[in-house]
Amino acid sequence: MLKKLYIAIFCAVALTSGPAISKISGQAPDFALKSASGENIRLSELRGQVVMINFWASWCGPCRQEMPHLEELYQRYEPLGFTLLGVNVEKDRRKADRMLDDLSLSFPILFDSRNEVSEMYKVLAMPSTIMIDRSGNVR
Numbered sequence: 001m002l003k004k005l006y007i008a009i010f011c012a013v014a015l016t017s018g019p020a021i022s023k024i025s026g027q028a029p030d031f032a033l034k035s036a037s038g039e040n041i042r043l044s045e046l047r048g049q050v051v052m053i054n055f056w057a058s059w060c061g062p063c064r065q066e067m068p069h070l071e072e073l074y075q076r077y078e079p080l081g082f083t084l085l086g087v088n089v090e091k092d093r094r095k096a097d098r099m100l101d102d103l104s105l106s107f108p109i110l111f112d113s114r115n116e117v118s119e120m121y122k123v124l125a126m127p128s129t130i131m132i133d134r135s136g137n138v139r
Contacts, residue, residue: 028132029120033087033110036100041085041108044136050082051132055118057090058099060126067103074107081134085110089118089126 028051032042043051054070056063067086074084084107088096091113100109112118121130131139 024122024130025138028136028138031117031120033112033117036109041110046083047136048081048134050134052082052084053087053121053130053132054084055087055089055121055123055126055128057088057126058095063127064099066127067105071105071107083107087112087117089115
């Protein structure tokens with residue numbers, strides 16, 4: 001079952017993400033960011049789950065296009081120990097909030113307005129997606 005989960009998630013990422021490839025591997029750097037709901041989410045607290053981190057911006061057309069697909073993926077695999085973190089990289093959160101008002105997303109949206117996390121993960125373009133296995137390693 002776990003193998004099917006990885007394959008399904010990999011296929012979804014391949015189909016929805018653009019050419020942006022992160023150059024990070026090994027143990028995923030830990031971070032904590034505030035979510036749209038106001039809670040602090042720390043990556044290390046999600047150990048034991050498969051985590052997809054999706055970096056996005058409101059000005060990015062492909063980011064907007066992939067959001068409904070990411071929501072569908074989250075709804076389908078969340079019961080199996082999968083979580084998705086949408087990380088907005090804009091300095092002005094209001095732009096992201098306006099975009100989110102148009103979408104019905106249930107996965108956590110985090111804000112990296114100082115681009116510390118996107119730099120930590122060597123994100124080169126939007127959208128970018130990072131997969132982290134249950135042991136906390138970037139895949």
